[in-house]
Amino acid sequence: MSCENPTTDPDALMNRRPKFDKAKTCIKCKIAEGNIVIRHAVYCKDCFFPLLKTKFKRSLEPFVNRLPNGPRKKALNPSGNLLIGFSGGLGSTVLLDLVHKSYFSHRKPRESGGEVEAVPEQQETGAGDRYRDPRQERVWKKAAVCYVEVAGAFPGMKDRTEDIQRIVESYDDFEFVPLKIEDAFNGEWWESVDQCPSSSLLNFDISNEELPFFQSDSTRLTPLERLHTYLSRLPSPTAIPSTIRTLTRLLLLYTAHSTSSSHLLLGTSLTSLSISLIASVAMGGGFGVSEEVQEEWIPPRSGIEGRKEVGVRVVRPLRDVVNKECATWAWWNGLTVVGQETVPGFKQTIGGLTKDFIIGLERDYPSTVSAIARTCGKLTPKDEAGGQCVMCQRPAQRGMEIWKQRISVRSLADLEEAPSGIPIGTQENQPSLSPYLCYACHATMTSKSSRANPSSTNGPKLPTSTSDSKTVSNLVPLPVWVTARLFGPADKVQAEDPSREGSGDALRDGEVWRNVELGREEMRTAVKDFLLDQDE
Amino acid sequence: MLTISLKIEFAGGLELLFSNQRSHRISIPSNPASTPNEPPKRADITYLIHWLKDNLLKERVELFIENGTVRPGILVLVNDTDWELEGEGSYELMDGDEIVFISTLHGG
Structure with a gap:
């Protein structure tokens, strides 16, 4: 197919596709003339309101x-x-x-104190004040x-x-x-x-x-x-x-x-x-x-x-x-x-x-x-x-x-x-x-x-x-x-992020606290009182 | 020259471009000629958009028109119906039509 020039040949332009599928009738009630096109689907005014409310509730109520995933239909x-x-x-x-x-x-x-209770289907109507309908x-x-x-x-x-x-x-x-x-x-x-x-x-x-x-x-x-x-x-x-x-x-x-x-x-x-x-x-x-x-x-x-x-x-x-x-x-x-x-x-x-x-x-x-x-x-x-x-x-x-x-x-x-006028510390620490x-x-x-x-x-x-x-x-x-x-x-952030050991400095009451990674020997010395003797 | 009367409404912040007035009643030629050599044709929404730009728009044309039509994000209703159901810019206007322009871009 050749590329035709739309300015000289009007037929070269493709007809623009309509923005809606099929007919102009509402796809929900299938009776009324449509009023709005939402993602290619046509809705009438009467069907549009419940549609939006449903979308809103569907995105909110499960959360x-x-x-x-608990029971939420009624409660x-x-x-x-x-x-x-x-x-x-x-x-x-x-x-x-x-x-x-x-x-x-x-x-x-909502009544204060206690959560709303689910009411069994058969007791919902005509139950007076005994039951609360959520x-x-x-x-x-x-x-x-x-x-x-x-x-x-x-x-x-x-x-x-x-x-x-x-x-x-x-x-x-x-x-x-x-x-x-x-x-x-x-x-x-x-x-x-x-x-x-x-x-x-x-x-x-x-x-x-x-x-x-x-x-x-x-x-x-x-x-x-x-x-x-x-x-x-x-x-x-x-x-x-x-x-x-x-x-x-x-x-x-x-x-x-x-x-x-x-x-x-x-x-x-x-x-x-x-x-x-x-x-x-x-x-x-x-x-x-x-x-x-x-x-x-x-x-x-x-x-x-x-x-x-x-x-x-x-x-x-x-x-x-x-x-x-x-x-x-x-x-x-x-x-x-x-x-x-x-x-x-x-x-x-x-x-x-x-x-x-x-x-x-x-x-x-x-x-x-x-x-x-x-x-x-x-x-x-x-x-x-x-x-x-x-x-x-x-x-x-x-x-x-x-x-x-x-x-x-x-x-x-x-x-x-380093910026001048710094009140505390050196760049290193x-x-x-x-x-x-x-x-x-x-x-x-x-x-x-x-x-x-x-x-x-x-x-x-x-x-x-x-x-x-x-x-x-x-x-x-x-x-x-x-x-x-x-x-x-200082341990607040450190405890939450063990990967940051060694780089974690924090201020406590104006003092700089620093975590330093220990060598194996230093660690062994620190816990030596609790180690079992290997010969035993 | 024959004219048609229209009710135009702006909402969602678009009214700020049109003297901060939401509702306008206007009369436009029913069969305007787009160029001197062309025969007149019925006024459509594309013509109306340009007429509004030339006669009512007070500032920042780029917030209303882009590539010869309304800017993306502006919803147009023709007698309470989405213009996409009426042929968009090619909808031929009739006397007494109510056209609404709503901006959907005014924040979330």
Whole structure:
């Protein structure tokens, strides 16, 4: 077949295939004319609503009970409360509406004390007050909606907290928990989520790949100034939205923990899930790709005596629902979408480019987007996790440093020149952050863009903090949860990650503690009193 | 010249590009000629998209139009029905039609 010229011969153009299979009639009721095309299938308006509700419940309910495969038909028994992460975007707006319609409106408040019991089929109706029908009761006793405002990080961005509050308060049953992104550097917030306060702060040297950390005297800086310092020192445009995402995630997780929530729901749609999966793999997060789909977060020990730590299950109930379905649901239900402002410079980041690619792909090949999420959902890492990253608190792979040393060309020039004004230690025994980080977080902090620093050229214009002097120019404050982990007892991280022996330095009450590998003879001497004599 | 009246709605953040006004009532030629040499043909959605760009759009054209049609991620409803069921850009507009443009890109 020859290649004909469509400009001279109109017949050379192939007819465009319709975006739907077979007829325009709804494939569900087979009676009504279709109103919407979802991945080549046609649905009428009446069938669309139950379809979306079913997809939502199918992705959520198997994860409500502590044991995923327990009997759930009639008894959903979460072990705690509910927290909904709300960004004001399309997905979380639809999520909020679906949660309210499915589990709160028309349901009685759940009785306190004891779990809902399954009721035998024959006793369900007409049983009066003797029996409680779990389908008439709320699944969670309490529900809160948490919003993290990122406007403080970027000058000129509008604070939308009031708009968000109005939306949340339009639903009667949800408590509103507003946070700010700078709370990640705020000791008061850290105490408010029932965590042990740190006596001092830590800074780390972002110009050194080992990321050595030091005790800081920057207590005079406000949390917002610390955030600005952190963001303005990041080495690439991609690192900024990626860091904002990590900080937001941890703020939500600790809020869920402090509100005794067993579940944190996020409005990640299939489209946004596919984007975040591809982007996170591209940014070095391949080891934790399954965590992007389904996550069980157990907080590190808070340091508060006698406290029982309960995990938070992160569920994305819209992970089978594409953006188009969300937009249609919002439009047909008259929902107001406040919207999220895009982070300045986002279009030129890995996340921004991936988003453009996936959105374009979804228009032309809608099934491929779900194939991305399904395929990533099947992935599991080859090795077991070697510990938990102190920054993102996701599982970290073993031997990341050794592997990185093998595959990358590194210069020793940076190591020779220690930053001036360092309060403690020498370079040799200086504790460093990098052994406690996962590959993705380490790459975010150290992987430089082939272009210039984001704050100087094409990246977002970030304010610099008042501490911007030569002596501390590369020193960056750490978020409160990282400081809490590193300031805790030295064995905290070491015990969780035996592979890090020998490289593990930690601060305890300002002293540097170091683990050193012993030789065989030294070990023998240490345990000689307990050894049996070979002659006996 | 004969005209047709249409109701246009923008949602999901697209209204920000159109003077922050969600609903518009417009009249457009029913048989516009695309070039001086071509015979007039019935106005379709592709024509409407370009008409909106020239007459109502206030800023950032790249957020509305890409390659002669709406940008990927913008859902179009024609009288409450997905435009993919109506032939997308080639749907011929009728007097009183209600066309909705919804952006699905406004965050998650």
